[in-house]
Amino acid sequence: xxxxxxxxxxxxxxxxxxxxxxxxxxxxxxxxxxxxxxxxxxxxxxxxxxxxxxxxxxxxxxxxxxxxxxxxxxxxxxxxxxxxxxxxxxxxxxxxxxxxxxxxxxxxxxxxxxxxxxxxxxxxxxxxxxxxxxxxxxxxxxxxxxxxxxxxxxxxxxxxxxxxxxxxxxxxxxxxxxxxxxxxxxxxxxxxxxxxxxxxxxxxxxxxxxxxxxxxxxxxxxxxxxxxxxxxxxxxxxxxxxxxxxxxxxxxxxxxxxxxxxxxxxxxxxxxxxxxxxxx
Numbered sequence: 001x002x003x004x005x006x007x008x009x010x011x012x013x014x015x016x017x018x019x020x021x022x023x024x025x026x027x028x029x030x031x032x033x034x035x036x037x038x039x040x041x042x043x044x045x046x047x048x049x050x051x052x053x054x055x056x057x058x059x060x061x062x063x064x065x066x067x068x069x070x071x072x073x074x075x076x077x078x079x080x081x082x083x084x085x086x087x088x089x090x091x092x093x094x095x096x097x098x099x100x101x102x103x104x105x106x107x108x109x110x111x112x113x114x115x116x117x118x119x120x121x122x123x124x125x126x127x128x129x130x131x132x133x134x135x136x137x138x139x140x141x142x143x144x145x146x147x148x149x150x151x152x153x154x155x156x157x158x159x160x161x162x163x164x165x166x167x168x169x170x171x172x173x174x175x176x177x178x179x180x181x182x183x184x185x186x187x188x189x190x191x192x193x194x195x196x197x198x199x200x201x202x203x204x205x206x207x208x209x210x211x212x213x214x215x216x217x218x219x220x221x222x223x224x225x226x227x228x229x230x231x232x233x234x235x236x237x238x239x240x241x242x243x244x245x246x247x248x249x250x251x252x253x254x255x256x257x258x259x260x261x262x263x264x265x266x267x268x269x270x271x272x273x274x275x276x277x278x279x280x
Contacts, residue, residue, distance in 0.1 A: 004119035004146055007096060009034075012045045012157040021121070021147045040130045041149040043123075043157040049176065052125060052152065066136040070104055077169065080198075081107050085275075089165040089196050090115045098163040098188065099123060099145075100153045101171030105134035108145040111167070112138075118164070123151040156184045161280075163188050166195040172238075172276075173199055173230055182242035182278075189280040197276040201251070202229035205268040212271065232267055232274060239276060250275050 006020035016029035024035035034041060070078075086107065090097065094115045099108045099122050108122035122138075124130050127150035138144030151157055153168070154177055166185055172178040185195050202212045209229060216227035230238075236246035251263035252273045263272055 004117065005095065006119055006147065007098070007121050008159040008162060009043060009149075009157050010159055012043050012152070012155065017159055021149070036147075037127075038131045039135045039148055040127050041147065042127050043149045043151045044125070044127075045152065045155065048152070052176075066104070066133045067140060069133065070106060070137055070140060074104060074106060078106055078110070081169070082110050085167065085196055085198065086110055086114055089167060089194055090118070092117070094118045094164045096163045096190070097121065097165045097167070098158070100151070100156075100166065100168045100185070101125065101174070102134065102169075103129060104137045105130070105145060105148070106137050106141065107167055107169065108134075109138050109141040109143045111165075112145055113141070113143040119147075120145040121147050121149060121163075123149045123153075125152060126150065153181045154184060156188055158188045160187055161190050161193075164190050164193045166193070167197075168195075169198045170200055172197055173228060174225070176226070178238050179242045182239065182244070182276075186242075186278060186280065189278070191280055193280050195276075195278040198252070199230075199235060199274055199276065201232045201235060201267055201272050201274050203267055203269050203271055204231040204233070208269045232264060232272075235274060235276070244278060248277055250277070 006022050008020055010017045011027040011032055013032060014030045016027050018027050019025050026033045090111060095118055097111045097118050097120045099105055102108060102122050102124050105122035108120050112120040122134055122145035130148045130150060134148055154175060172181055175181050189195060203209055213229040216229055220227040236249050239248050240246050251260050252275055257263050257266050
């Protein structure tokens with residue numbers, strides 16, 4: 001089996017195609033140079049929006065050790081990703097996998113293990129978090145992504161139609177413009193490729209909604225980050241605004257409440273998770 005073919009990227013400042021993610025290339029139009037720094041490419045625009053710069057700043061402190069974040073805070077998510085989500089995206093024909101907003105990027109490590117023939121690209125808005133944690137996660141799980149890159153999902157620095165599989169987990173809800181992000185993800189999907197997003201749906205009951213909105217605001221405001229409480233119907237509206245059918249949004253069955261209609265009803269007083277699935 002041949003080696004995986006690196007993803008092709010474009011300059012995040014002037015959108016000029018640069019080439020594959022290898023070596024130390026430079027943009028032929030604006031002259032900006034690129035290359036990995038401590039194993040991480042910086043493919044963000046040189047001038048980030050304030051709210052996105054704040055999101056990056058949150059990760060400036062290394063905080064808890066990587067192993068503790070991974071096995072104590074993300075244990076159930078890892079199981080979900082490995083057993084429920086990646087099998088729906090990857091097979092022996094997958095040539096390229098892109099994880100957006102990955103944070104620890106354990107999905108990329110698991111994807112590389114499941115599809116070793118694919119070029120696996122792990123991204124997050126924060127280059128700090130990638131250097132401090134995501135690269136280490138690859139070592140801990142003994143299955144590193146082929147490349148790590150700091151990138152803005154609302155302006156993905158990658159050429160069109162090249163990724164067979166794209167995955168995100170609790171990312172779109174943290175963005176200023178999730179509609180724009182969905183359009184960008186669609187742009188980079190290869191023909192026949194699929195995108196799977198896992199997101200959080202805020203309860204739609206008035207009291208439960210207000211309570212969760214207040215909790216989000218209390219966490220995000222001091223940090224300069226806006227967290228939006230989004231109900232299931234809000235997600236359906238976002239998907240439609242991006243040009244897709246609201247049927248792409250589905251509640252994730254729970255262990256005790258599996259029927260979609262009952263999950264929607266339960267969402268009146270408790271949060272649930274949902275998937276957004278797009279296939280080009």
